[in-house]
Amino acid sequence: MDTTSSLHLAQMAFPDAVPAITLAHYLFVSAAMFTMGLVGFLTRRNMIIMFLCTELMFQGAGLALIAFGRHHLGADGQTFVIFVLCVAAAEAAMALALVVLLFRHKETLSAQAWKELNG
Amino acid sequence: MDTIISPIALYLICVLGAVGIAAALPRRNNAASIAGGLVLASAIGLAVLILGLGATKSGQPLPNYFFYPFAILALGASARMITHPRPVYSALYFILTIIASCGMYLLLSAEFMAFALVIIYAGAILITYLFVIMLATQAPSSAAEAFIDETDAVAREPVLASIIGFVLLAILTTAMFRGVSTLPAPTNQELAQDSVLLNLPTKVDRILDRAGILTESERVVRNADGTAALDIAARTITIENTDLNTIRVLGPDQWPDTLNAGNLDRLGYNLMHDHPMTIEIAGIILLMAMLGATVLARKHIELEDDLKAAQARKLGESMDQSMEAGNA
Numbered sequence: 001m002d003t004t005s006s007l008h009l010a011q012m013a014f015p016d017a018v019p020a021i022t023l024a025h026y027l028f029v030s031a032a033m034f035t036m037g038l039v040g041f042l043t044r045r046n047m048i049i050m051f052l053c054t055e056l057m058f059q060g061a062g063l064a065l066i067a068f069g070r071h072h073l074g075a076d077g078q079t080f081v082i083f084v085l086c087v088a089a090a091e092a093a094m095a096l097a098l099v100v101l102l103f104r105h106k107e108t109l110s111a112q113a114w115k116e117l118n119g
Numbered sequence: 120m121d122t123i124i125s126p127i128a129l130y131l132i133c134v135l136g137a138v139g140i141a142a143a144l145p146r147r148n149n150a151a152s153i154a155g156g157l158v159l160a161s162a163i164g165l166a167v168l169i170l171g172l173g174a175t176k177s178g179q180p181l182p183n184y185f186f187y188p189f190a191i192l193a194l195g196a197s198a199r200m201i202t203h204p205r206p207v208y209s210a211l212y213f214i215l216t217i218i219a220s221c222g223m224y225l226l227l228s229a230e231f232m233a234f235a236l237v238i239i240y241a242g243a244i245l246i247t248y249l250f251v252i253m254l255a256t257q258a259p260s261s262a263a264e265a266f267i268d269e270t271d272a273v274a275r276e277p278v279l280a281s282i283i284g285f286v287l288l289a290i291l292t293t294a295m296f297r298g299v300s301t302l303p304a305p306t307n308q309e310l311a312q313d314s315v316l317l318n319l320p321t322k323v324d325r326i327l328d329r330a331g332i333l334t335e336s337e338r339v340v341r342n343a344d345g346t347a348a349l350d351i352a353a354r355t356i357t358i359e360n361t362d363l364n365t366i367r368v369l370g371p372d373q374w375p376d377t378l379n380a381g382n383l384d385r386l387g388y389n390l391m392h393d394h395p396m397t398i399e400i401a402g403i404i405l406l407m408a409m410l411g412a413t414v415l416a417r418k419h420i421e422l423e424d425d426l427k428a429a430q431a432r433k434l435g436e437s438m439d440q441s442m443e444a445g446n447a
Contacts (some may be wrong), residue, residue, distance in 0.1 A: 027295045028292055045270045077229075089405065094411050102415050109270055
């Protein structure tokens with residue numbers, strides 16, 4: 001088979017250090033992306049950047065879903081990512097409409113300008 | 120099963136990342152931002168190094184060196200995205216993150232989702248974001264070229280937020296790394312992928328027809344439950360002649376190269392067969408989002424009373440005219 005011969009080639013070129021990617025590698029990257037999205041959402045004060053950070057969290061979740069799908073050799077993970085994408089698109093439309101609306105009221109994108117909403 | 124990363128190294132990475140992010144987040148006269156960026160880069164580098172070293176121990180022959188550049192690119196770009204004071208650059212760095220994670224999707228053999236992500240996320244959603252950023256940001260006057268809005272220049276509680284975020288990361292990863300296993304080899308995956316062909320007998324007919332194997336009145340035998348009579352593991356195909364009522368079996372050497380199920384076949388079958396209701400719900404969500412966005416972002420135009428009256432009169436006249444035209 002073609003694939004096995006190329007695998008042997010790769011092993012010959014790198015005799016003992018053939019890194020196998022585990023599920024944990026992808027989960028680590030996805031968790032780190034999610035964390036950065038969370039930190040960005042908490043710290044940034046520009047409303048557009050805050051929503052962009054939620055998209056970063058969606059990305060982290062999507063990567064985990066695809067990695068789990070590959071791990072179980074099923075297509076369910078990818079199907080879920082389609083729906084995550086769909087929700088992200090809906091969220092982007094709503095969030096940006098909201099941002100434009102809020103910007104028209106106070107002429108600033110700062111989330112701090114809407115402090116009175118925190119009750 | 121061994122853990123991939125020892126907990127000590129993991130916590131070290133988390134602490135380094137938290138310090139780096141907290142230092143690199145934008146604030147006025149930030150002298151520590153470059154040092155923070157370096158600490159963050161070293162945290163990412165250390166994480167990737169330890170992940171790579173941990174992978175060599177598991178010893179399964181699945182070389183995937185491409186994972187590391189994509190991981191570095193994704194993490195570095197997302198770190199730069201949340202620390203860059205200018206919104207447009209943040210959005211561009213997010214596009215870089217998406218493209219890097221698309222690379223990882225390709226490595227996970229989710230080809231369709233990788234390209235769909237480039238088109239939908241980088242091509243549509245992010246461009247909308249960029250559009251709104253440019254729409255809602257006041258252009259800096261030429262006198263203050265380097266002027267950055269207060270909102271973007273000063274982060275809110277960077278230290279506290281970094282601590283919360285990276286404690287979360289530490290907990291998540293410690294919980295996840297107990298007993299991890301390597302991803303199944305590509306050969307397994309091909310077998311699992313091809314099993315979707317069992318459910319698509321018409322597609323099998325079409326492929327065999329194109330490969331010149333079937334004659335006019337032949338087709339693949341359908342089992343009682345409607346699946347095609349294929350043996351995926353043994354690579355045999357059972358074909359019936361509908362006119363003569365004869366059956367022949369093709370061996371593994373006659374299995375055509377084109378008879379395999381790709382990522383798209385599998386994904387499409389899974390989407391349409393296992394989640395039909397979810398598609399409807401997704402459609403409703405998108406419709407509601409579209410309506411909601413239109414309602415939210417429309418502009419209220421305040422008219423004076425006499426203007427309103429004039430408008431109403433004009434509308435009434437034009438309606439009368441159209442009615443007369445209709446009667447004539």
